[in-house]
Amino acid sequence: MDFGTVMYESKDRVATITLNRPERFNAISEAMPEDIASAFGHASNDDSVHVVVLTGAGRGFCGGYDLKAFAEKPGANPGIQDMPWDPMIDYSFINRCTQNFMSIWRCNKPVIGRINGDAVAGGSDIVLCCDIIIMNEKAQIGYPPSRVWGCPTTAMWVYRLGLEKAKLMLFTGDLISGKKAEEMGLIFQSVPLKELDKTVSQLTERIKGVPKNQLMMMKMMVNQAYENMGLSNTQLIASLFDGIARHSPEGIWFKQRAEEVGFKKAVAERDSGDPIPGSKKLNSV
Numbered sequence: 001m002d003f004g005t006v007m008y009e010s011k012d013r014v015a016t017i018t019l020n021r022p023e024r025f026n027a028i029s030e031a032m033p034e035d036i037a038s039a040f041g042h043a044s045n046d047d048s049v050h051v052v053v054l055t056g057a058g059r060g061f062c063g064g065y066d067l068k069a070f071a072e073k074p075g076a077n078p079g080i081q082d083m084p085w086d087p088m089i090d091y092s093f094i095n096r097c098t099q100n101f102m103s104i105w106r107c108n109k110p111v112i113g114r115i116n117g118d119a120v121a122g123g124s125d126i127v128l129c130c131d132i133i134i135m136n137e138k139a140q141i142g143y144p145p146s147r148v149w150g151c152p153t154t155a156m157w158v159y160r161l162g163l164e165k166a167k168l169m170l171f172t173g174d175l176i177s178g179k180k181a182e183e184m185g186l187i188f189q190s191v192p193l194k195e196l197d198k199t200v201s202q203l204t205e206r207i208k209g210v211p212k213n214q215l216m217m218m219k220m221m222v223n224q225a226y227e228n229m230g231l232s233n234t235q236l237i238a239s240l241f242d243g244i245a246r247h248s249p250e251g252i253w254f255k256q257r258a259e260e261v262g263f264k265k266a267v268a269e270r271d272s273g274d275p276i277p278g279s280k281k282l283n284s285v
Contacts (some may be wrong), residue, residue, distance in 0.1 A: 001042075004035040005058070008042060013050040013208040015043045015109070019126075022058025026124050027066035030078055034098035036133070040103040040111075050208040050215060052107060054130055055114040061139070067263035071149075074259050076081035080246055090243035092210060096250025098153040100238055105223065108216045109209055114200045116193065120175065121145050128156035131219065133187035134200050135178035141186070142175035148250045148270050151241040155234040159226055160186050173271065249278035 001008040009019040017039045019026040019138070043052045056062055070079040078093050104111050113130035119141045127133060127141070135141070143152050146169075157166045165184055169176075178190035192200045207215070245251050253276060257266040270276065 003038045003042070003149040005029055005032045006039045008039045010046060012051055013048060014204050015044065015046060015049040015052045017052060017054050019054075019056045019062055021071070022056075022060075024066055024068075025060045025063035025118075026056040026058065026123070027054070027063045027068075028097075029066050029069065033097040036096045037100040037103040040107045044106075044108045047048050047212075049109055050212055051204050052109050052111045053114050053204060054104065054111055054127070055116055058117075060117035061115045061119040062123025062126055063065075063118065064123050064145070067258060069269070071255055071266070080255055083247070083252075085243075085247045087104055087240065087247075090247070090274035091240055094153055094242050095236075095239045098125075098235055101129055101154055102128050102235075103131055108219065109212070110219060112200060112203060112207075113187075114196060115139055115178065115187075115217040116196060118175075121150065125152055125154045125156070128160060128186075129154055132203065134189045134191065134196065134203070135181060136193045136196055137177060137182075138191035138193065139178045140175040141178070142173065143170060144173040144175065144267070144271055146170040147173040148245070148248075148276055149254045150245050151238050153235060153239045153242050155231065155238045157186075158234065159229070159231060181206050219266065249280055250276045253278045 002020075005019065005021050007020045009016045019032070021027060021029065021032070040052070043049055065079065070077055076082050081090065110132070111130045113127045113133035113135070115127055115135035117136060117139045119127045119139070121143055123142050123195065125140050139193060143150070143157065146152070152170070157169055161169065161184060176184070181187045182190040189199065246255070254266055254270055257269060
């Protein structure tokens, strides 16, 4: 069964949901967030399913929002407006994407992230909504747009890593390996790629024997503790800041450079450590 950019399969009490744009490294298109929500809504209502596995087609999990569409293509798009911009129009778009990603968190079945390859930028927003993550030890995860042009809207870095480690990852925008992510406590487990399927299968086999109502109660109870810590409010401000980051002087520079030289070179320039053109003094007004 297909939900546009996402595939859905179900067998022996286990549903597998696969991001399916391998030709674009499963990059997030305008349609993908809603397709993800539709697939997880179906899993929640599929009475034969006890546990869900989320993965990506091809060699990667997800490379983030498709910068060919959102940055490199000239002109305005749902993620970038002509100036002056309206923050609430932007918020409506990005909050809708965020809430669609959070369908993973809200799914009433446990969701196991099977991370076969890199989960970068918006791809990390998606995977960190999973309940348990098992990752290829050599794959990379991180949020490079925290340097310029983004803010992680699901805010899961904070809730998974704690204050200091979350700040370390977001101040640098660095990518870390699956092995390092396990050491930091960001994910449950990292394994060699050849052992990934076996390791995920062992976990799903153990979980799928538990009654659905018990699994649902355990997930709701743990999730509620994080909701009580202000998760929704944090996501609100993160979504607003994400829009500001894309329309700041540095964000506008990044979009212009992506149009001029392509998004890959623009990303390399952004992440080089050199000063970003267009920055203003915060006390200049």
